[in-house]
Amino acid sequence: MSLLSGHHLSCSKRDRLLFDDISLAVEPSDVLYIRGPNGAGKTSLIRILVGLSTPDTGSVTYRDNCIRSHYDVFHHHLVYFGHKLGLNTHFSPLENLRHWCKQHQISVRDDHIVSVLDELGLVGLETLPVSSLSAGQQRRVALARLWLKNHADMWVLDEPFTALDVQGIALLKARLVEHTAKGGGVIMTSHQDLALSIPVRELALEYRI
């Protein structure tokens, strides 16, 4: 049974057909890598797959249940990482993640969040406002969700490697491998070449005029 699958999806924005009749499926331990030039519709596809936007035609299912009618089950098992990081710049990384965990019904203690942040190379920055962190550091804070939501078996990541340094990329890749080893599925977009130690499937989107 596939984790997340899209059936005959199509989407158009401002009278331009981005993609048409795309079907995809992510099995447990699967990494699906969506490639394509700027404007090809990668982000639109990702947002349709997590349920933030609706496709023009087609449907998305999580474990064979339509995500429209079972969104609570699906979202309970999902981590979404988008272009917008979802961090309030007035709050500190610790406060941001604490609120996020509570809203996503993850019970963690503060010292666990701090240890995850430390693992991500943010030692000493836990209680500063997010606005005072660099772009890469802010992305690391947002990525900490992948370490905190352990019961999530589906990750949907939109360009997770952007603005990360070499060490950050290595950390994230290691985490991806760990996640798939546990049977989790990943859908991601990226412009970098993925050199993962696990097999990766690719889906290429083309820019249509």
Added chain:
Amino acid sequence: MTHPLISLFQRDLALAYKQRAELLQPIMFFLLVITLFPLGIGPGPETLQKVGPGVIWVAALLSSLLGMDRLFREDFQDGSLEQLMLSGASLSWVVLVKVAAHWLSTTLPLLILSPILALFLNLTEAMYVSLIATLLLGTPILSLIGAIAVALTVGLQRGGVLLSLLLLPIFIPLLIFATSAVDAAALSLPYNGQLGIIAALFLLALALSPAATAFALRVSQN
């Protein structure tokens, strides 16, 4: 473990506290309008008493419009709203909690200030009681209806002007009933009817607004 909605409520209040300088802006506006009015139209006690309730209501309306944008805009722009929509919580409840936190942090201070302002405008005690009653019932309507309009305009670059244009016509009936209740109180007449209509408007807004706002937010995400 606290319920996700309670923790959202706490988060919004904590955020409001962190941004208290920004929250002060509508309050200052409210105070300034009402202190400038007696200077503008002359300090005659009868004149002030006549225009007072209307002035307070109009000022409350406009200052609530000033702070309305804060309801969803920041969360929309930084992506917190996306994460919230993917948290598995019902979006209608999320909206209701956010509106409640917003009302508590932006409108309640206005109500707390209103006794002093009533003094400025020479309102009698009966008028003041009816004014507070209409404000208590009426300002949540502003927040609830405002939430729909904010959700609709949140994706736009310059949503503020559109927001006021959308909302002011809807707020006019509320203003008419509220000021007529205070006028009735000034003449020592019963004003249960006006209050009843405002309460009905409030219940209607409470029932419809969360679902409509949730829908508008989903459309804005598209």
